[in-house]
Amino acid sequence: MSRFHSLLKVDLIGDTLVVSPCASGIGFRYKDLQTELNRIMRMIDLPDPDEVVTNLVVDLGELTYYGNEFLQSIISMMNRMGQRGGRAVWCNGSAEMLAFLAERGVGELWPYFPSRDEAMSAVVA
Secondary structure (H helix, E strand, C coil): CEEECCCEEEEEECCEEEEEECCCCCCCCHHHHHHHHHHHHHHHHCCCCCCCCCEEEEECCCCCCCCHHHHHHHHHHHHHHHHCCCEEEEECCCHHHHHHHHHCCCCCCCCEECCHHHHHHHHHC
16 A cells, blocks of 8 residues: 655554655745644554554655654654554665754664665564
């Protein structure tokens, strides 16, 4: 199943929620980001019985905007998954994105994998 929002692309693969932030920083409204984040948080907290979420993979491959709004949203999702007892990882970031995460001291908080396939293998193992 795939769901596309304007700022956060969401795929549910088995019990793993894959979120791909996909904003360039041009023309998005913070309110839209918050709305989409809230929908994802509900999926984590109150899943549909047919869509239980126990893992989160954040795929950074499409994110070209390195703003604190997106970083805080990503951290919120990953923290929530950990609070619910699931695993959270991130993957597929550019060198610039990884530097951005390291500068803010969050790059090491969750496991990072170079590709989505590696991240998926790690959370389902």
